[in-house]
Amino acid sequence: MIISLELDSETPLYEQLRNQIVIGIAMGTLAEQERLPSVRQLAEDLGINTMTVNKTYALLKQEGYIVIDRRHGAKVAPRAAVGQEPTEQLTHQLQLIIAQAAIQGVDQSRFQTLCGQIFAKMAYQT
Amino acid sequence: MIISLELDSETPLYEQLRNQIVIGIAMGTLAEQERLPSVRQLAEDLGINTMTVNKTYALLKQEGYIVIDRRHGAKVAPRAAVGQEPTEQLTHQLQLIIAQAAIQGVDQSRFQTLCGQIFAKMAYQT
């Protein structure tokens, strides 16, 4: 799995990393139950500090995306049941994106198509 | 237009403010060409520092959502032509949201429905 960080971005490194791992999980690049690289390993590969990776893992764990097994390190969490209702937070985020899209002149059908294309790349989808 | 800020949120005040204004524009609560309150006025109404509002307006201007006229203050920018292609940035943001939704078990049809409902509230949509 390829991870690229922008060191001069506004988004903190640990958050960029978190986002890329979340996408990786959803796209199946990181399979369910698969082991993530060790904190040290990943830190070295990316050329960043172990603490930063540590924070990322702690965050992902807290959000339920991964589980940390004392014996074997971090693994992708088992997937949730399908058919869940969208979170309120997710709805808010989506509303903001759609607002931006609408103002920028992207019409609804184009937007829905885009959603479809992105969903098609997700392995988590049934 | 009602703006509510969470002082104890992770998102900076200026960004919360920016988001709410963007949504306000998209939903038509702030009409095209309509004048925004003055920096001082808005800061006082919200009980925050003028610097914060200033930063918000500067950001909105830079993003093209408003235009700032020295004589008449800030106005909502004229709307873009419809039929535009989604920005790369927007696509990235959407991808992250969809990834999260997929992992949380929200299926595509539910997601698309939600998009439709949100779009329906946008006045900018043709």
Next chain:
Amino acid sequence: MIISLELDSETPLYEQLRNQIVIGIAMGTLAEQERLPSVRQLAEDLGINTMTVNKTYALLKQEGYIVIDRRHGAKVAPRAAVGQEPTEQLTHQLQLIIAQAAIQGVDQSRFQTLCGQIFAKMAYQT
């Protein structure tokens, strides 16, 4: 408020600190809405690193005991409504303590009295 840390304890510093602050809140030593010392200040007073205090505050915030206001630092969170049901986690912890007490030969009435005495010191209780 007096905080004492055991540097050679098994419990991590940030957790000891968290516990003492929680007790401080419950006992009213830290009043509702009261400001906590700044991260730097507290770190200096206790002779520990700012990161450690930072982690404590982040934890307390995540657990809902404090709120962090970007403008004025950390404050004690407004108190919850009374009459809540005990958490499952709390029940588990209590079960373990009672098990230990029972084995050590503390009988129920003595234990209940002790609870009463501790509750009497809590300002949060109505």
Next chain:
Amino acid sequence: MIISLELDSETPLYEQLRNQIVIGIAMGTLAEQERLPSVRQLAEDLGINTMTVNKTYALLKQEGYIVIDRRHGAKVAPRAAVGQEPTEQLTHQLQLIIAQAAIQGVDQSRFQTLCGQIFAKMAYQT
């Protein structure tokens, strides 16, 4: 006696194991003087390392919950005389739990009732 370990928990395995055995003793699932399974046996049953079980037994012995006889393995220690005073450590733990309960809005009578319910399940109680 059923023991279930959470591999992805924050609490170390040896501590989870210790806790469950303590509760087992208090509830009478493990009777006074009863033999505990051998280290090797228990480790195999639970699918964990023998070192972990070893550590648990050493801890339980040091705390006085079990006695280890070279010939007969580990046994539940004879019960203490009733009417003992609560340990200082136990009082501290209880104080922390009550503090949390109070902040979360659990009132004293509810808490005392809960204690009663838990005590009712303990066989050690007179």
Next chain:
DNA sequence: GTGGTCTAGACCACT
């Protein structure tokens, strides 16, 4: 001024 982030390097607990 505040909290948030990051680094480099160290030590410890757990299995």
Next chain:
DNA sequence: GTGGTCTAGACCACA
């Protein structure tokens, strides 16, 4: 080997 904790010291974003 793993993740977790801590330090000392630095810089940045926010208000």
